[in-house]
Every structure is written in structure tokens, then in C-alpha cells.
Amino acid sequence: MTTATASHDDHGHHGPAKGIMRWVLTTNHKDIGSMYLWFSFAMLLTGGVMALIVRAELFQPGMQLIRPEFYNQMTTMHGLIMVFGAIMPAFVGLANWMVPLMIGAPDMALPRMNNWSFWILPFAFGMLLFTLFTEAGAPNFGWTFYAPLSTTYAPSSVTYFIFGVHMMGISSIMGAINIIVTILNLRAPGMTLMKMPLFVWTWFITAYLLVAVMPVLAGVVTMMLMDIHYGTAFFDAAGGGDPVLFQHVFWFFGHPEVYIMILPAFGIVSQIIPTFARKPLFGYASMVYATSSIAFLSFIVWAHHMFTVGLPLQTELFFMYATMLIAIPTGVKVFNWVSTMFRGSMTFETPMLFAIAFVVLFTIGGFSGLMLSIAPADFQYHDTYFVVAHFHYVLVPGALFGIIAGVYYWLPKWTGHYYNENLGKFHFWMSFIGVNITFFPMHFIGLAGMPRRIPDYALQFADFNAIATVGAFIFGFSQLIFLFLLIKTIRGGEKATDRVWEGAEGLEWTIPSPAPYHTFAEPPHVK
Amino acid sequence: MNSNSSKPDDLSGSKPKNTALKLVLAAVAMFGFGFALVPLYDVFCELTGINGKTAGPVERVEQWVDTSRTITVQFITTNNAGMPWEFEALQEEIEMHPGAWTQVEFWALNPTANDMVGQAVPSVSPSEAAEYVQKTECFCFDQQTLKAGEGRKMPLIFSLDPELPAHVKKVTMSYTLFDAGAFAK
Numbered sequence: 112m113t114t115a116t117a118s119h120d121d122h123g124h125h126g127p128a129k130g131i132m133r134w135v136l137t138t139n140h141k142d143i144g145s146m147y148l149w150f151s152f153a154m155l156l157t158g159g160v161m162a163l164i165v166r167a168e169l170f171q172p173g174m175q176l177i178r179p180e181f182y183n184q185m186t187t188m189h190g191l192i193m194v195f196g197a198i199m200p201a202f203v204g205l206a207n208w209m210v211p212l213m214i215g216a217p218d219m220a221l222p223r224m225n226n227w228s229f230w231i232l233p234f235a236f237g238m239l240l241f242t243l244f245t246e247a248g249a250p251n252f253g254w255t256f257y258a259p260l261s262t263t264y265a266p267s268s269v270t271y272f273i274f275g276v277h278m279m280g281i282s283s284i285m286g287a288i289n290i291i292v293t294i295l296n297l298r299a300p301g302m303t304l305m306k307m308p309l310f311v312w313t314w315f316i317t318a319y320l321l322v323a324v325m326p327v328l329a330g331v332v333t334m335m336l337m338d339i340h341y342g343t344a345f346f347d348a349a350g351g352g353d354p355v356l357f358q359h360v361f362w363f364f365g366h367p368e369v370y371i372m373i374l375p376a377f378g379i380v381s382q383i384i385p386t387f388a389r390k391p392l393f394g395y396a397s398m399v400y401a402t403s404s405i406a407f408l409s410f411i412v413w414a415h416h417m418f419t420v421g422l423p424l425q426t427e428l429f430f431m432y433a434t435m436l437i438a439i440p441t442g443v444k445v446f447n448w449v450s451t452m453f454r455g456s457m458t459f460e461t462p463m464l465f466a467i468a469f470v471v472l473f474t475i476g477g478f479s480g481l482m483l484s485i486a487p488a489d490f491q492y493h494d495t496y497f498v499v500a501h502f503h504y505v506l507v508p509g510a511l512f513g514i515i516a517g518v519y520y521w522l523p524k525w526t527g528h529y530y531n532e533n534l535g536k537f538h539f540w541m542s543f544i545g546v547n548i549t550f551f552p553m554h555f556i557g558l559a560g561m562p563r564r565i566p567d568y569a570l571q572f573a574d575f576n577a578i579a580t581v582g583a584f585i586f587g588f589s590q591l592i593f594l595f596l597l598i599k600t601i602r603g604g605e606k607a608t609d610r611v612w613e614g615a616e617g618l619e620w621t622i623p624s625p626a627p628y629h630t631f632a633e634p635p636h637v638k
Numbered sequence: 639m640n641s642n643s644s645k646p647d648d649l650s651g652s653k654p655k656n657t658a659l660k661l662v663l664a665a666v667a668m669f670g671f672g673f674a675l676v677p678l679y680d681v682f683c684e685l686t687g688i689n690g691k692t693a694g695p696v697e698r699v700e701q702w703v704d705t706s707r708t709i710t711v712q713f714i715t716t717n718n719a720g721m722p723w724e725f726e727a728l729q730e731e732i733e734m735h736p737g738a739w740t741q742v743e744f745w746a747l748n749p750t751a752n753d754m755v756g757q758a759v760p761s762v763s764p765s766e767a768a769e770y771v772q773k774t775e776c777f778c779f780d781q782q783t784l785k786a787g788e789g790r791k792m793p794l795i796f797s798l799d800p801e802l803p804a805h806v807k808k809v810t811m812s813y814t815l816f817d818a819g820a821f822a823k
Contacts, residue, residue, distance in 0.1 A: 220654040288661040296654045326665045330672025342820065345676060348759045349718070349816030353679070360675050423765050 126628050135230070138222030140207045141626060143229050145525075147204025148518070150232060152594070154196030155511075157240070159587050161189040166549075166583040169576050172568050182566035183251035184243065190254025191272075194372065195279045196236050198506065201514045202375040203228075203286045206314045209521060210290060212619040212626065213308045215299025215635045220292040228285035235278035242268035253564060255365070258346035258357040262338045269339065273332045280325045287321035290314055299618070301637035305399070308617055309392065310517075312399050313378030316406045320367045320374075323410075328364040331357065355420055362413035370409045373473075373505060374402060376513025377444060380466045382617075383520050384448050387463035388455025389614040394447040401440035401447075408437050418489040427486040434484035438477065445474055460612075461535030465516035468508055468543050476504030479554065494564075497557025503550045507586075508543075515542075515593065522597075523611045527625030528604030534596045541589035548582025691768060692760055698774045703737035704800040711798075713742065714812040723748050723756055723784070725815045728791070736770075737800040744777060744813070747789035756782045757818035763810040770799035771811070781818050 127133050127142065134146060164185050168176050177185070207225065211218055219225045242249040247266040250256070261269060294307070294315050307315070334345040334357075344350025346357045377398075385392045392398065414422060414430040422430075448470050457463070479501040483492050492498060523529050552575035557563075561572045568576065607624040618637070622630050683691055711734060713727035724747040734740050748754050758778040762768040773779075777792035784790060798809065 221658060224658075284665050288658055288665070291661055292654045292657045295657050322661055322665050323668050326667075326669035327672040327675075330669050330675075334673075334676075344821055347816075347821075348814070349757050349818045350821035351757075356676065356679050359679060360672060363672075363675065421765075 136226070138218070138226050139628065140211050140219045140222070140225065141525075141628065143219075143225050144204045144207030144209075146229055147200045147207060147232075150229075151197045151199075151201035151204060152597075154192050154200070154236065156590065156594075158189050158192035158197055159590065161185045161192070163583060163587050165189065166580040168566055169568070170580040171577070172570055172573050174567060177566075179566045180248065180251060183253075183564070184249040186564055187250050187253055187256075188239070188243070191239065191250070192236070193506070194254060194368075195276075196232075198372045198510050198514070199279075199283060200232060202314070202317070202372075203283070203290075205310075205375065205379070205514065205517050205521075206286075206290050208525065209517075209619060210293055210311055210314060211297070212524075212622065212630060213311050213617055214294065214297065214302050215618050215631050215637065216293055216297035217629065217631050217634075219289050220297055221289045224285050225289050228282045228289065231278050231282040231285075235275045235282065238271050238278070239275040242271050255361060256335075257361070258335065258338070258354050262335050262346055265339070270336070273336050276332045277329055280329045283321050284325050287318035287325075290318040291322070294318075299631070299634040299637050302618075305396065306637060308378075309381035309395070309398055310375065310378035313374040313381070313402050316402050317371050317374045320371050320406055320409065324364045324367040324371075327360065328368075331360045331364065334360070355417075358417050358420060359413070362416045363410075365416065366413040367406075367409040369502075369505075370405055372510045373513075374405070376469065376473075376510045377402065379513045379517040379520070380448065380469050383462050383466040383516055384451050384470075385616070386520070386612050386614045387460060387466075388452045388457050390451055390455040391616075392447070393450035393453075394443070397443055398447055401443040404440040405437060408433065408440070412437065415484055415486075415489075418486045419493045431484055431486040435481065438481055441477055445470060445477075456614075460519075460532065461530070461539055462516045462520035464536065464539045464543075465512045465519065468539070469512045469516060472504055472508030472512070472546070476501055476506075476509055479504065492557065494562055495557040496553040496561045496563055499563050500550050500553035500557055503553070507550065508546050512542075518597075520612075521619070522600055523607035524619060524622075524624050524626055526601050526604075527607055528600050529607050530596055530600040530604065534592065534599075538589060538592040538596060541592065542586060545582050545584075545586030545589055549579050549586055550582075552576075552579045552582075692762055692771045692773060693769075695774055695776070695779060696772045698739065698795075701737045701797070702800055703735050705735050707804070708733050708735060709798060709802070709806070710808045711740075712808065712810045713744075714810060715744065716812065716814045718814055718816045721756065721815050721817045722750055723754070723815060724789070725756075725758075725813075727813075734798065736798040736802050739774075739795060739797045741793055741795045744792045744794065745789065746777075746782060746784060746792060746815070748784035748786060751786045753783065753785045755818045755822040756784065757816050757821070758782070758813040759816060761812045761814070763812065764806065767798075767802065767806050767809045770802040770806075771809070772797050772799060778813060781821075781823060783822075 127137070127139065134142065137143060164177065165182065168174070168182055207219065245268055247268045250266065250268055250272045252260040252265060294311060298307070334343070337343040338345050338347060344352040346352050346354050348354065381392055381398060412430055412434045414426060415434045418427060479497065483489055483498065483501055519530065519535060556572045556575045559572065561568050609622065609624050610620045611624060618635055621635065684693065710731055712731040713729065715725045715727050717723065717725055724745070726745050728743040728745055732740065732742065746756065760776070760778045762771055773794065773796040775793055775795040777794065782790070782792065
């Protein structure tokens, strides 16, 4: 008994175990957070290579490099990997690292489940990626996998895709449950809900969205599975089903999903801008209410993805106005960020540069979204490169820049070293220029009528496509600067102070840098 | 236990477990809700008539015939991809008064060397007219089985509700024929 007690007491003091089993068996939120982040970075590069293959083919009209069938597989896999493999796990990784530190909790509330929810992911994506090497090829029906393209006409690899989606869905749901339970139960004394940092708030709301809609995604792929293998006819009109039903159920998941991919980025930016403007966040409460409003509205706008399927007039009007309504809480957020910066003592370290770029470029993406929400105009924009430009503006300089900003912001706390500021700024400017060269011309070719998901195009779109391809390669290779910087910072660099940034506020800056393996074993008191 | 303590061994307390359990149940309920959307979708379409879907067989009732206006009804047939049958409406369009019962004929022929089962799926345009279409008999209510080389006339008996909005002057009834061999009853 004595030995058992002694070893238990020791537990809080010793560091991480050694070797590979540390990572396989770990229940430490920092280890799991790091694994999520590295996994998503690997997926970012994988999905990025696929994007570059697509852009290389589109450099000139005509078919140059790859076959159309392979092109379809590349666009599909690029979308799936970036959405489910890069953006979502990166946010979960940041939540794992930062939510306990920001609310003064010793760890996540359900540490074993945390381990499990991470380790499902490599297998899910392993299964998805290996279909590339099968005879049937990878899924080729677009990341939105509309039936009957993904059922009647799907390659046989669709079954692996379905199980892959099931697994990543289970992982996301478990991650979300863990975050909610942690936030509800493990806040330090005095940390009331309305004192929580905004990153915690936005993740709290995002986690509820995940619990609500990931099961619906699991449902829709299960219906596909049954249609393909068990003779049901959910989406087959010959048996009494309806292919449009697929789109309704999919987008009932899909629209909240796009907010799942942006709300945590809103939170990150709301942490960074006050730090480098050296002013408290303008309109904290309105930020919380705006985030909640966006989350609520996300459930009643899904059919704006389906304006052209033949919806009746009243339905089009409802979804058009409901969609436009989202611009109001989003506008509140943008004005709050700008007001926070207004007359602040601003400095422009790399996290702040990415955060400001986020505000500007995400707003551009928001405006093109507002254009798309106009139902009569959408008939022109639908399925063109204008849509591609829109969602890449909100996802790349939106969600991805938010993640990168967060990594730069918290990296000194994680590693104990400042990163090289010049290298960080170089990464920022290359990314900023690359991203705009890539995606801005897509607005023009989209408005001129170039359809998405087609490997060839008419001659008049050639110049802008060539420009976009050059930008894509600049942007893609710039991320290697980021990889180099990360490794360099982990290995060494100027010693970071505990506070790290002059204007930083919050519990995560009260612990030493680098953050010890166990933190807040005694909960801090929040005044 | 000291209520202030929040040591790691508190993590297995019952409160977090309850929260987690509720959230798991919520996730399971949402999985069920995804499937509930399927009947809800049909109910919603039927209630509002917004999918251009028409209701199943109705009782034939002799109703008031609005002779003051004449509606043009067009019939369109389409074969879904890969459906080899000949399929056509024997009259392209008719003129009728709302409330009057009318019979029209469609023709289907299976030119293949195999027995086949077909299913026609109806749609009405403009979709707001769908709820005013009353059918007592339609080949689209059931699967149609045709032996190799067999052809058949198929009837449709219907009327338009006299309540049909005044601005609707023309109604298009479209039938798409699917190979329903996989779903043969």
C-alpha cells in the first residue's frame, strides 16, 4: 500500500515517459494537443500537394499532366483532407493545448477519451488515402459527395470513404464532448462563463455545433452505405427516394460545419488583437452573443447551397433573408476587432500580422458570401470559380490564417523559445501575397462563367488561371518556411519570458515558459 | 472531500461524467434526427406541395366544374439515364376545365430481350399547382412490369381542383421513367 501511495504521489512530479509509447499512451492534454497539431500540419501538406497538382493541370487550357479521372480524385481528396484532416484537427489541437491553460484546469476532463479521439484520426485518413493506390481509385465525387454521384455512380472505394467519415466523425464528437465537459466542470474558482477568454467561448459554441451536426453527417453516409449495399432507396427515385433529400441532409450538416471551421479562428483573433493593440477587447459580451447568434443561424440557412435545385419561391426567399441576417453578427465581430485596434498602441509581430490579414481577407470572403446569398444572382454564380474564390477566402486567409496566427502567438509558451521574428514576417508576407494571387483572380474567372470541378477550360480564362497557379505555388512552398521555423523554434532560440508578449492577459501567461508538463494542479483564483 | 480542491483525481467525479453522458445521448439523438429528416422531408413536401410531388390516389368525387376558365395541361415524358423503354404521352397537351375528370393515355414498350420493371416518378410544374392535381388512377402509383418486347397503354385519370389559383393558366405534368429492377416488389 505504501509503495502504491508513494508512486501515486510521484505522478505529479515526474515528466513525460520516454520513447514512442509516450505518444501512444499519453493522456496529457499538451502531448495530445501537439499530436493533433502535427497531424493537421501533415494533412495540410498532403492536401496542399493535391491542390498544387490541380493548379498545375489548370496552368494551361487542355489536358497536360493528369487524366480527368485523377483530377476529380484530387479535387475530392483535397477538399476532404483540408476540411476534416487539416482545419478541424488543428482547432482541436489548439483547444487541447489552450483551453485547460486558459480556464485554469489541470487537464482535459476526459483524458483517456482524448487519447482515443486523436488516435482514431491517423487510421481514418490512412483508410481514405490508401484508396488512391487501389484499382478503383480514390473517391472522385467532390467533397460534398452528392448522390447519385456518390452512390449509383461511385467507385467501389466509396465504402472506405464512408467508414473513414464515420471514424473522423466519432473522433470529432468525442473531442467536442471533452471540450464541453472540461469547460463546464473544470474552470478555476472565479472563472465565470462571462470571464472566459473568447477562444474558450468560441470553442464552447463550436463544440455544441459539432455534437449537433457530426451525427447527421454520420447519418447521411450511413444512408449512402445502405443504398449502395443493402438495397434501400433513400436517394434513388426509382425506389421512391429523392436525390435532393441527400442535399438537404448533407447541408443540414454542411452549413454548421463551415462555422465549425471559422468560429475558433474568431476566438484566436479575439485573443491576439487585444494583446498587440494593448487594449482590452472591445465589446466582449457582444462578441459572445454574436458568436451564439451565428451558431443559431447556421441551422436555418442550409438551402442557400441549393438555390438552383428547383426550390419554390417562398423557400428561396426564406433562405436568402436568413443567410443575409448572418452578416449582422459577423459585422458586429469585425467592427469590434477594428474598434479594439482603434487608437491602440499597436505593434506588428507575426501573430498580429496574420490576425489583421484575417480580419481584412475574411471580410472579403464574407462579402462574396453576401453576394452569393442573393438567390436570383446565385443562379449565375452557382458552381463557378466565384464560389471557389469565396470559400477559399474564408477558409485559407480565414480559418488557416487564424490557426497560423494562434500557433505563432502561443509557440513561445509551448516551446519556451521565441521564434525568429524576421523569418515569421517573411512567412507572413509570402503567404499573404501568395494567397491573394491564387484566389483573387478566381472571382473574375468565376463571374465570367468558368465552372468549378472541370479539368479543362475555355481559352479566355487562360491568363487568370496561369496567375492563380503561380500564386498557389508561392503560397504552397511558403508553408515550408513555416515548417522550418517551427523546427528551429522547438530546437532553440531566444528564451521566452513567462508573459511572452508585453500586452498579453490571461491565465496561460501566468505559468512558466515552456509550459510544464503538468500545470494548475492547484487551481488559480480568478478575481 | 474539500470542496475547493480540484486535484487531478477529481476528474473522475460524477459531475463531468453526467455532462459527458448527456452529450453522448445528444449525439445519438442527432444521429436519429438525421434519419427522421427523411420522413419529415416527405411530410413537409406533402404539406406544402413544394417539391412538385402529387398526392397518391384520391377518391373520385363529382365536384363543381369551373367552366369559366380553361387550363392547358401538357404531358412530358423522360427516360432516366440507361432506361431503354419507349415511353411517351399519347397526347402532348389537352385543354380542360378545373374540376372535370379527364383520362389520358401513355404508352410504354420494353424493346429489350429481358422482362423489366419500370417506375415512373411524377412532377408538376409550376410546383404551386402540384397540390391541386387530383389523381384517381396513375401508372405512376405502381411499378410497371413489361415482358421482353411487350408494349402497353397506361391510363392516367385526374382532375384539377377548382380552387387552382387564377393565375395558373398552364400546368405541366412530367413523368420520368426509372429502371426499378433493383427495387422490384
